[in-house]
Amino acid sequence: MSKVDSVAEPTIPTTPLTGKALLQKVKELSHLAKRETATQCGYVKTTKAGVTRTDLSGFYDAVLTAKGVKLDETSRDNRGKTATYKATVHKNGQLLIGAAYTKEMGLKEGDTFSIKLGYKHIHLVQDN
Known part of the structure; x- marks a missing residue:
C-alpha cells in the first residue's frame, strides 16, 4: 500500500500583504517564481471576463514601499507623452507646435504671434 501525502494548497490572502508582513512572505517564498510569489502575497486581479491575473506592478510597488523606497507619485502611470521641446518640419x-507647449504657456484659442526669424532660430512673439 502506498501512502499519499496530501499537500495543502497555500491560501491566497483576500487583501494584498503590505509592509513587514509582505517582506517576510517574500523571503519565505524566495524559492518560487516572481509571479507565483506575487500571487501568494495576494496581488491578483480578476478581469471583467472573470479571468484571474497576477498584479506584478502592484506587487513591485508594494515591495518597494515596504523597503522604504519612495517613487515620484506624479509620474506613476502617466502614460501621456512628455514635452521634448523640439519640433519637426x-x-x-x-x-507644428504641440498642445503641451501651448498649455504650459497658458495660451488660448485665437492668440496671435509675430514670427521673427533669426540666424538659426525662430522667435514667436505674442501680439498684444
Missing part, C-alpha cells in the same frame, strides 16, 4: 513645410 513636416513634408509640406509646416511646423
Whole structure:
C-alpha cells in the first residue's frame, strides 16, 4: 500500500500583504517564481471576463514601499507623452507646435504671434 501525502494548497490572502508582513512572505517564498510569489502575497486581479491575473506592478510597488523606497507619485502611470521641446518640419513645410507647449504657456484659442526669424532660430512673439 502506498501512502499519499496530501499537500495543502497555500491560501491566497483576500487583501494584498503590505509592509513587514509582505517582506517576510517574500523571503519565505524566495524559492518560487516572481509571479507565483506575487500571487501568494495576494496581488491578483480578476478581469471583467472573470479571468484571474497576477498584479506584478502592484506587487513591485508594494515591495518597494515596504523597503522604504519612495517613487515620484506624479509620474506613476502617466502614460501621456512628455514635452521634448523640439519640433519637426513636416513634408509640406509646416511646423507644428504641440498642445503641451501651448498649455504650459497658458495660451488660448485665437492668440496671435509675430514670427521673427533669426540666424538659426525662430522667435514667436505674442501680439498684444
